[in-house]
Amino acid sequence: MSFEIPRETNPGKIVEVTIGATAAQGGTRSRSVTIGGSTALPFYFFEGLHPHAPVVAMEVFDRVPAKYPDSLREYYQDVLDSPGEMARRCVDDFGAEMVSVRLEGTHPEKGNRSAEEAVEVVKAVLAAVDVPLIITGHSHFEKNNEVMRKVCESTAGENCLINYVETNNYKTIAAACLAYHHALVAQTPIDVNMAKQLNILLADMSFPQDRLVMDPLTGALGYGLEYSYSIMERIRNDGLAGDRMLAFPMLITPGVECAKVKESRAAEKDYPSWGDEKRRGAYWEIATAMSLLLAGADLLIMDHPRAVEVVRKQIAEMFHSTKEEGRGSLRT
């Protein structure tokens, strides 16, 4: 019985989005990062192209999150209050390919820092590291809009990824990204149709396709992962099948989501059956990241240095082994 690999050719292609700008491109980054471009399901090298490997970013912040896990504290304890220093550690020591600056401290109930203070934080990180930046905001529309507008303006030319807009609050920030040339994350709550609708709304504003990244919302392992997983699989399948309003690279946030989860951080002495909490903290993030990579994630914002190391190694090995041999290591 002779066998032939059932290859499927997809009419669609995921949009390529470039983030960050070098001096030649008008910014100050040492290099830019490109994601997307796939013409097949994740890691299906046998039937399509994946010109860009998924990228791992790490996160710093202007305010230490409530209940910040001990398993992370041990890596960052001395730099938690210094976003620039923390960013340098993420890039130099832990291999972050991008840095996300989370401006949670500008939320009226979480410190209410001013937009000017936020700009200072972002500038400190820009000065400390030379990788492209993601600027991550929060859900308080009014304040977030004010902060993001200022940040967009003050980082003009850097081609940051502005994270995020949502269906009920996208115009102000999208306009700022248009004016100062940044890329943008469109976030929707685990729903294919809402994701598509927001992308259409942005297209109606003439927001350029090649500056748009989708965040279908990450559920951590055990906390809705299966919903994120299936929504992402559906979005990626539809995008590859030719639905251009779903053919964007996808962002996931295993770091911040797993850090919230009790099962990833509770001590073994309190929950003996959950096993060693030091390893478990990284395991939780690895399992969330690896499964969502298979569902179509192109850009990951992670927290745990050990998890970052492992996930980057897996991505690199998968891309390396298959690039060298063209169609991959498959023998028919």
Place this chain on the structure above:
Amino acid sequence: MALSGLDIFKLLPKTNCGECGVPTCMAFAMKIAQKKAELSSCPYASEEAKAALGAASEPPVRRVKIGGGGGLEVGGETVLFRHEKTFFHPTGIGLEIRTSQGEEKTREDIRQLESYQVDRVGEVLKANLFFISHDSEDKAALLRTISLVKESSTKGLIIDCPQEEALREGLELLPGDRPAIYLRRPLAEKDIEMAKAINASLVITASSHQDLAEQTEKARTGGLTNLILNCPGEGLAGGIQNNAILRRSALKKSFKPFGFPLFARIADEDGFQSLAASAALLCKYASIIILPRFDKALLYTLFTLRQNIYTDPQKPIQVDPKVYAIGDPTPDSPVFVTTNFSLTYFIVSGEIENSGTSAHLVVCDTEGQSVLTAWAGGKFVPEKIAKFIKDIKLEEKVNTRKIVIPGFVAQISGELEEKLPGWEVIVGCQEAADIPSFVKSVKLA
């Protein structure tokens, strides 16, 4: 190829006798086509119908059973993506035991895996298999290891033993236990006979698709269909792609040689790499994953992933309806009410925890529906909420007489107060993420 309902109808007696439990032959045919009924329910089915349907109803991915009562059934999958329907038979997770590792470690491995089980969202999670790898020359060590596992475990057993005589003697220790035999070399006639004789299954390994297809054809021709396929390829990318190709061939091309459960054995690196590889392969069709060492944190993580991926997307996981203690509540702590959709419960309880407040969370039975769906479907309405609160005697458990309902069902607050005399109903926030700021702004107890 699968037959349509109409194709099947043509093969039925068309007497509408109803003895199959379905009123008409047409309806019965439709049920067979949807795999909701079997031809054997029809007492008058012709031989011709049985033959035609037998070939067509052979599942695209065979079900294979390893072990007896406490054993494992894998395979039987019908879709490539869980959102298309569901994945049916959760991945069997096993631990590798090497016969060279010494009896003491073997005993410890067995004891640890055997005693490890954990409750999560009302499900008991545990490992399913032992994989004995005979990596020494000492036949007695193999026999001893098999005996030790058999003595203290009902989990399924897979044996990897390149020495034929040792393997035969080992299998003799397992009458009626339906073990699986892992072959390091290409399948031979004698393997088929050996497996058939004791009702064992075979794990067939090949490095190319063509080779694998030829081996499984040989087994099928020899009358053996309890097969498990191992086509690892190079690195994780090779494993993922091979699994994808095999499964797609079976489901989309009806390529029978690949219509079997898939196997993965994880290399002995550090736990982090093992977990990363296991997680990826679990998502991509591995029906059996063999881990190199016992690690509670890793098993717990992988069990949780298995639970997530194998949840039926159309049947949300529910949590038990009852009062949950969030943090360390006292009778004076505030009371929140929500539905028993597991995700709702997790998010709400997580955000209450994040708020730093301890509270009582009353989880009503809404058959696993989320707040708005349950409200629209009449399952999260004042009458039912009030009855539940009375049934669980909440008044005796807490001192407060304030109860917080989700912001999305603000409209029920008046009626709920009427149905719960003495209680004040407070309308909470719409999004769970806003609970931390909500508890700061309102006096709840």
